[in-house]
Amino acid sequence: MGYNIGNLKLKNRILLAPMLEPNDIAFRLLCKREGCGLTYTGMTSPLSKKKLNLEDKPALQLFGNSVKGIKNFMIKYEHSVSLWDFNLGCPSKLSKLSKHGAFMVEDLAKIEDILKIMKANTKHPVTIKIRKSKKAIEIVQLAERVGIDAVCIHARTVSQGYSGKVDYNFALKIKKESSLPIIFSGDVNENNIQNILLDFDFVMVGRSCIGNPNFFAIFLGGKDRVNFFDYLELAEKYELPFKQLKYQAMNFTKKNKNGKRLRKLLIGAKNVVDIRGIWDNNT
Numbered sequence: 127m128g129y130n131i132g133n134l135k136l137k138n139r140i141l142l143a144p145m146l147e148p149n150d151i152a153f154r155l156l157c158k159r160e161g162c163g164l165t166y167t168g169m170t171s172p173l174s175k176k177k178l179n180l181e182d183k184p185a186l187q188l189f190g191n192s193v194k195g196i197k198n199f200m201i202k203y204e205h206s207v208s209l210w211d212f213n214l215g216c217p218s219k220l221s222k223l224s225k226h227g228a229f230m231v232e233d234l235a236k237i238e239d240i241l242k243i244m245k246a247n248t249k250h251p252v253t254i255k256i257r258k259s260k261k262a263i264e265i266v267q268l269a270e271r272v273g274i275d276a277v278c279i280h281a282r283t284v285s286q287g288y289s290g291k292v293d294y295n296f297a298l299k300i301k302k303e304s305s306l307p308i309i310f311s312g313d314v315n316e317n318n319i320q321n322i323l324l325d326f327d328f329v330m331v332g333r334s335c336i337g338n339p340n341f342f343a344i345f346l347g348g349k350d351r352v353n354f355f356d357y358l359e360l361a362e363k364y365e366l367p368f369k370q371l372k373y374q375a376m377n378f379t380k381k382n383k384n385g386k387r388l389r390k391l392l393i394g395a396k397n398v399v400d401i402r403g404i405w406d407n408n409t
């Protein structure tokens with residue numbers, strides 16, 4: 127069975143939420159291997175010159191406060207992505223300072239300009255990711271008007287950041303008032319995912335799968351198949367920086383019975399050999 131966002135057919139309705147730090151290419155590939163319907167990159171500036179690894183054909187999330195660079199960036203990566211997303215939900219201090227993410231929701235004219243440019247430069251679906259705000263319904267209506275293919279709602283306000291209760295009723299209201307497919311984001315876990323899928327078209331999994339790509343396999347009925355060494359192998363193949371490897375090594379300890387000990391030892395790791403040795407000797 128296929129599930130559609132615009133002209134993109136997905137094999138299931140469980141997506142990897144965009145997350146800047148955790149979603150490196152190695153991690154995304156493992157999530158995909160474990161069955162995830164679509165992986166997202168973290169927020170990416172169209173002005174960035176950083177080399178991108180997009181072997182998993184992800185949804186690429188853009189952010190920014192102007193149309194500058196969007197067209198050229200999209201032309202460059204059009205063949206490497208499955209979908210384009212635009213971030214209207216980032217609550218960070220940096221977003222506040224440069225008025226992007228959740229801090230541009232008052233500027234509907236600018237959002238419209240950006241979304242129109244995005245739609246005009248791709249054959250892939252274009253989606254947006256928003257938070258709970260007074261402007262949310264207006265933005266969804268704008269999205270419908272300019273031909274956006276789906277909306278992701280993380281039903282927390284900017285001031286909530288990533289904590290506090292997700293306003294499920296607010297997300298339901300967005301679903302009720304829109305004809306677009308709605309992707310639900312916020313505290314999705316193994317216990318609530320099935321119920322959320324009754325109310326929404328797609329769900330995004332964020333923190334529940336950090337360091338745990340098996341989340342997707344577990345839920346989709348597969349076996350626990352990948353571990354930190356699979357991550358390490360891919361991370362080395364894609365030459366990810368040591369800092370990232372150490373960060374993910376810490377993340378993967380979450381699901382390990384010796385997690386506490388591993389984390390303590392990993393603090394002192396100076397190179398990949400140290401990390402490998404610590405995992406080898408303690409798991």
Ligand SMILES: Cc1cc2nc3c(=O)[nH]c(=O)nc-3n(C[C@H](O)[C@H](O)[C@H](O)COP(=O)(O)O)c2cc1C
Nearest residue numbers: 143144145146168169280311312313314331332333
């Ligand atoms: C470490 C981290 C990085 C994130 N980076 C992004 C990002 O780049 N773009 C975005 O739209 N949301 C980002 N988010 C928000 C998630 O996509 C998601 O909406 C939020 O964490 C709620 O879902 P969860 O409770 O399943 O984690 C990030 C969240 C975390 C925890």
